[in-house]
Amino acid sequence: MSLYGEFSVPTDAFALHYTLEQIQEITIETERVVATEVGLTNYFWVSGCNLDEFETVSEKDPSIQNLRRLDEFDRATLFRAEWTEQVDAIIFAYLEIGATILEATGSHDEWHFCMRFDTHDRLDQFQDHCDDQGISFRLTKLHEITQPHTGSQFGLTEKQSEALVTAWKMDYFTTANVTLADVASELGITPQSLSERLQRGYQSLIANTIVVTPPSD
Known part of the structure; x- marks a missing residue:
């Protein structure tokens, strides 16, 4: 049976860490992650900051490239970008063990994830990979998914x-x-x-x- 897990990692252990460190009021919420042959493309919402400032700062962020503004609403704006580095654990989760990011929210202090793993073994593989890469991993919630349709x-x-x-x-x-x-x-x-x-x-x-x-x- 698949597992639902919530965990946090430090900001500097994942993508957009430079941007999150430079703009303290910002919140980044992942909408969708698409795996390609060359890596991962992330669709994410940005709120709590000036968009021009975000785009200027993110140009210096080594973890993303090809940033594009897609849709704007009253309090959040949808962007798309390709991840380039600092996402090794997530790439491993997607490409090697087939985990799924259900939610990911980044702030000045940390990234918080909600992920689905097919089995306990897959979760163990992910945790072992984080340990091997020296990524601080704080699990806050874990339970089995009992509803067949989500x-x-x-x-x-x-x-x-x-x-x-x-x-x-x-x-x-x-x-x-x-x-x-x-x-x-x-x-x-x-x-x-x-x-x-x-x-x-x-x-x-x-x-x-x-x-x-x-x-x-």
């Missing part, structure tokens, strides 16, 4: 899936009697946060279901 197969994070399912169960999409504030209150978040979470969820669902072949650049 939103991650459609590119959804756990929070996005929870928001969409909760809104659906409350008939938010079918009646005017249920407001965004009602659903946000049920989830314990602000209406603004829920709105952004739903928008990101819509985008992931469309990209991974309706749009079979993404448009070329």
Whole structure:
């Protein structure tokens, strides 16, 4: 049975460490990671900072290249970039043991990950690899996944899936009697946060279901 694990690593042990160290107020949230023959392409949201400053600082960041701004919303902006270094453990997880990043959030102090591993052995391999590379690894939560169907197969994070399912169960999409504030209150978040979470969820669902072949650049 697959495992769901949450863990943290220091900022300097993963991608965009230079940018996170230079801009203390910034938050980076991974949307989707795509594995290619040459490495990993990361789609991520940036919030809490000036976008021009972020782009200027990230040009000096050795861990990414080919940064591109994709979509802008009220409080977060979607970017795409290729990882170049400081992501060895994650590349190993993707390419060698088939782990999946469900969520990844970076701040000035650390990166926090939610990942799915197919078996306990795969998790052990990942931990051993981190130890071999001298990467500080702090596991905060681990449990078996008992639900056979999750939103991650459609590119959804756990929070996005929870928001969409909760809104659906409350008939938010079918009646005017249920407001965004009602659903946000049920989830314990602000209406603004829920709105952004739903928008990101819509985008992931469309990209991974309706749009079979993404448009070329």
